[in-house]
Amino acid sequence: MSNNLEIEIKKPKLDLNYTSDKKPVHSDANPDVKPLPKVTIDGKTYEFRPGDTIMQVAERMKVHEEIPRYCYHPGMPIAGTCRMCTVEVEKAPKLMTSCSTPAADGMVVHTRSEKVLKSRTGVMDFLLTNHPLDCPVCDKAGECDLQDYNFEYGPSKSNFKEEKRVYVDATTKKLSDKITLNMNRCVHCERCVRFTDDVTKTNDLVMVNRGWHKELEATDPEKGLTNDYQGCLTDFCPVGALTMNDFRFKKRSWFLTKKASVCDRCSKGCNIEVHSDADIVYRYIPIFNEMVNGHWMCDEGRTSYNDFMNPMRVIAPLMKHEGEFHATSFETLLTDIKKHVREASSVELVVGTDATREEAALLKDKVPALFGKSMNVSYHNGFISSLAEDKKLDHMLRMTDKTPNTRGVEEQGLLALKNGEVTSDVVIFFRNGRAGIPKMKANQKVILWGVWTIDEVKNFPSQNVLAVIPGLATIEKAGSYKNADGIVQKFHPAITHRGSALSAHQVADVLKSLN
């Protein structure tokens, strides 16, 4: 796997069948020009990369507070229609939108002058005229751009005495199983339409009509939304118009603790932020990473926290006794397992490719010795049989390999399980809830280690499961994965595991203490 990652900054191409005009075309900027041009923002002068817009310069240089915006999003083409980001540029007759105006050498910009603040108040005034007072029942409250900007800039009183616009058929409209639309709340920034047009390229959203009764609809009303990145719509919708059904009415955003982690649903390894309260996860949202996932993540990964919050997940050491599973302590369980292992004629340790690099190293180098038996250690994927098969499922993020660390496990020196088939008497199978299950015989003695649900245990191909050693999920532990692009990503625990599971290293410590 090459580590030369080239991030292409793509120049907009003109596809002549169908021109997209939402991107103002700047003159070809030469990024290597010396000396770099300078722009003055709020009294301070900054050097900037030619081709950047005023807003991009302000963001790169972290010029105090963010310039407010609704329709601008760094991952989508520029629209310049919400008029919230307007700034005062000296020598320009009108206020200019900072999202679309290229910074020029010698330009002097004021982002908080009186004229600008008045304009922002004006925009807020207009957007709030038809916006329903839904905050008490709206999921977006607490993370809503409209609320935040109104607090900063908005009018404290509205003089709108007319009847608010109501979209009768679209007040609570399911655009798909995942997304609900409340059109009354929409501020017509059209980020969602630009997303489905230019990012996912599925064209499944459309804004019909014109003027004050523009309405968002699924392009084909019979099919609804069909793309695999619908959750992203709810990330960037600045108001509560598009909300995720998976999160609807579950938790108020201000109660959520936010910690970073890595998604383990496929080999892309999108960076995620885990939102939890009292160590119960309510949702994932993507974190921007230029090299890995950009601004987005797929729906499969987004809803994958449900696997770890599954009430059927095994979180206590289970030992089979007289045909039934019983919860017990780690010492008892491991002592029993050691007995089975030492008595066996051949033992195999299969590591699922969802193990972290540290776990893979531990399992290969230390664990056989701790059990006091030599074992054949190999890895198993279950989705692809060789790395060459790990291909992109679409032009964005999804990969065929549904485990996060195939490359990282292989890197530790492990070989793939031959033919995907387990041949020894006793098998210890370690996986973190993602890797597939290899072929087994009905009577092989199996010890399961890691993240498992009780249904998986009961329906295991071999009917002879002796024990389940519970392990920690990705979001509960520290570790690192090597993703499909060859990037090693380290992560820390995002929540504290509340069951009785232990990390692989802690289990190894218990084993050591038993010797």
Next chain:
Amino acid sequence: MALSEKIKKTINGIRHQFPTEQALLIPLLHEIQNDHGWVSLDAMKEAGEFLNLPLSKVREVASFYTMFKLHPQGKVDVQICTNISCWLNGADKLVSCAEKRLGVHAGQTTKDSCFTLTQVECLASCGTAPAIMMNEDYYENVTEAQLVELINQAEKDVATNKTVGKSTRQDGVWP
């Protein structure tokens, strides 16, 4: 089949005049509107396929412009301008008169699907206000009596299957 062979032939005949296929969308929708009296979702799907455009682009355009109707209309669209110059010359009275004669409010279609009454914006005929359009034809300096007569004549023509209001259209000649 919303797109007849004739429409396809007409559009293919003007393809060479435009640098992109998307530019043909508005002429195509005009032809569909003329053929069927309205643009249905199926027609939009066929239009998108014919021009290699995603359905969302077709829907955006069809719903943006006033002349593309998204619901079935009557055979004769009686369009009365109610903008400033026509209003100053009594357009409101014309609308009331038409409403009484047709038995529907502005924006609705008669039960026999013969007429649709719509209020439209300035037709650029202000010197001869009030002005109306019946389908494609302009009528200017219209009095209430003339309006009733026009409607009566149109009704007779529809009953005998004559095309109403397209007096300058020639079959197969573009535009």
Next chain:
Amino acid sequence: MMYNNEHFEPVITPNVQRPGCETLDFYITNENGYKGLEKALKMKPAEVIDEVKKSNLRGRGGAGFPTGMKWSFMPANPVDANGNLKPKYLVCNADEGEPGTFKDRLIFTKTPHRMIEGMIIAGHAIASNKGFIYVRGEWFKETRLMQKAIDDAYAKGFLGKNILGSGFDFDLVVYKGAGAYICGEETALLNSLEGKRGEPRLKPPFPAQVGAYGMPSCVNNVETFAAVPYILVKGWEKYAKMGTERSGGTRLIGVSGHVNRPAVYELPMNLSINDIIEIAGGVKGGKLKAVIPGGASAPMLRADECTVLTDYDSLAKAGTMAGSGGVIVLNDTVNIVEATYTLLKFYEHESCGQCSQCREGSHWLARMFKRILDGGGTQDDLDYIAKICGNMAGQTICAFADAVTGPALSSVRKFREEFEELIHKGGLLGMGRQESVSHKLVGAHV
């Protein structure tokens, strides 16, 4: 007549009353048809632009931008990323949608060849080989007449390849819009020409850099093109002398509303509004109350302000604008608030909906005026109208929002007593009318 200008002679409409004036033969025989083109093709493009610049011809679509200067903004030899030469497009804005304006329809039906010739000359001046005429969708008959005129011009060799043996090629294509006033805005027109929604674009980049289909384009009004052949045939000096110092030639003024002889009049620019009303037969049905001097977007004038001259600069100084030359006359039987509501309904319906201020503001103003007419108005509404207009103007992508504030603000400022009467008396019903404003929705579009 009382035109006060000895240089005046009609530029565009000398023969529009004569039968057959729209045919090519008539144009060639009686109107120096295509002689301007003949002359222009013998000149260099830069010389043609210079001629037009010196004539002080200003855009007749409403903005009044000097035409010669606009043509000179076109890049000389634009190339794309691969070094290939980019085609340049000339676009004619025939989307006459401004209420009160109906002059372009006259040109289309009575002297189409004048406009065609003007376009070919412009094409030569900016080195463009293709022109598009964007016509509003409702003009079925006019489009077909124009297409016939174009076909005749092709047949006689004035269009197509190697025009008049000069080596210059020019093609003209007619494109119909579909009923959107906003497509009269230059960049919205370009979007509509490309088959998209008619939404105005951000500027910069300007159409001279990125225009129709991404290529450098120049957009001009019908009347602007129709004035060009005269300038080439009779010379820039004659055209310039007919007008004022900063704006040459004549203007087609469409007088409508409460006048006895509503029509299009070709007039010099040094007349006052009162003069124009007199030429149009005087006020009908009552005394003069208000005049909207430049199409619906121009702030209105009271009767006592109508001594102002109608050239671009005088009207701008008086706080209004010359716009598209549509003079709308209102007599004293009209309730100004109701008249303004008619216009605001129009703006509410025609806003494209991109910018927050325009989309919500035009809707808000229309509803507010309706409420005042229905009797629910209060005194502070009047202050709030001014505040809304202040938050809309100058902060949007295009000038539509400024156009909305034209009638709204001027009606409150100049006819405040009418608003107050409605507020105090409880609306139109309270003032003795049988019914209040029409609640009807416009068109089949809700």
